[in-house]
Amino acid sequence: MLRRNTRLRREYLYRKSLEGKERLHYEKKRRVREALEEGKPIPTELRNEELALRREIDLDDQDRAVPRSIIDDEYAGAALREPKILLTTSRNPSAPLTQFVKELKVVFPNSQRMNRGGQVISEIVESCRSHEITDLILVHEHRGQPDGLIVCHLPLGPTAYFGLLNVVTRHDIKDRKAMGKMSEAYPHLILDNFTTKTGERTANIMKHLFPVPKPDSKRLITFANRDDYISFRHHIYEKHGGPKSIDLKEVGPRFELRLYQIKRGTVDQSEAQNEFVLRPYINTAKKQKSLGA
Numbered sequence: 001m002l003r004r005n006t007r008l009r010r011e012y013l014y015r016k017s018l019e020g021k022e023r024l025h026y027e028k029k030r031r032v033r034e035a036l037e038e039g040k041p042i043p044t045e046l047r048n049e050e051l052a053l054r055r056e057i058d059l060d061d062q063d064r065a066v067p068r069s070i071i072d073d074e075y076a077g078a079a080l081r082e083p084k085i086l087l088t089t090s091r092n093p094s095a096p097l098t099q100f101v102k103e104l105k106v107v108f109p110n111s112q113r114m115n116r117g118g119q120v121i122s123e124i125v126e127s128c129r130s131h132e133i134t135d136l137i138l139v140h141e142h143r144g145q146p147d148g149l150i151v152c153h154l155p156l157g158p159t160a161y162f163g164l165l166n167v168v169t170r171h172d173i174k175d176r177k178a179m180g181k182m183s184e185a186y187p188h189l190i191l192d193n194f195t196t197k198t199g200e201r202t203a204n205i206m207k208h209l210f211p212v213p214k215p216d217s218k219r220l221i222t223f224a225n226r227d228d229y230i231s232f233r234h235h236i237y238e239k240h241g242g243p244k245s246i247d248l249k250e251v252g253p254r255f256e257l258r259l260y261q262i263k264r265g266t267v268d269q270s271e272a273q274n275e276f277v278l279r280p281y282i283n284t285a286k287k288q289k290s291l292g293a
Helices: 002-017 019-038 044-059 070-074 095-107 121-130 197-207
Strands: 085-089 111-113 135-142 145-153 159-168 188-192 219-226 229-239 246-250 254-263 274-277
Touching (some): 085 095, 095 135, 121 135, 145 197, 197 219
Parallel strands (some): 085 135
Antiparallel strands (some): 135 145, 219 229, 229 254, 254 274
16 A cells, blocks of 8 residues: 555656646747737747647647646545545544534535544545545644644645634524424535635636536535635525525534645654745735636
8 A cells, every 4th residue: 555655656756847848838839829910020949840749739629728736636536425524623622612513414425423532643644545534624722723624635635725714603593493494415615715826726716526416406505715715605595485485594614714734745744845835924015816816
């Protein structure tokens, strides 16, 4: 198993090393294509490669026109099988954290909860790989309050680190008695205002935690980005009368997430390259938005 993981990691790093060359080759084809479309001379430094580049341009289809990144390969086969998620916590979890993770188990279909015990992260990741777990979610706390969420895609990554704020469990929501039993149907997803490159990456990580729902599912999961704070809401709806008459009920839990790091590797790989790191104290004239406008 260790040799297999080493081989997979080596292949991953090799494919990643090819990205720079592929991007440079794509840039050459783009410049030739633009010159041909605008009727301009071919750039001098590309004239020796003009015939080969034009031949490749003629053969390129829409999918090959833009080079694929190793980032795309991480979820390339995700649509072929449903996600299988393992939920666990930091060591010695408090009662509020345990309750919160129990509610997350219902939020994420096909998930199972595991008591952390004395296991270290590397052991948990290796166990997930051997049992074909697609995603590992770790929830942390500070003085009894959940304050961190880590989403690790397996077997090769990426790993997203979120701050967790304003957690309200299902049992703390008003009128919870009127909610009834929480539905376990696959939910529809609403991903709002993830417009930047990092935002699209974050939305991609989130959406692959959920399987494809049936059209008649009445569950809604919302991730709404506002000023780089992602609000999570969970609702069910019922139709009454006409098609525009809908009764929407929040069933909880609810919380806010703030992305502060994405690593191109699994959570146990301390040497993995950072893809994104939040730098909130950069002195800029205009506030920068990491996830969306």
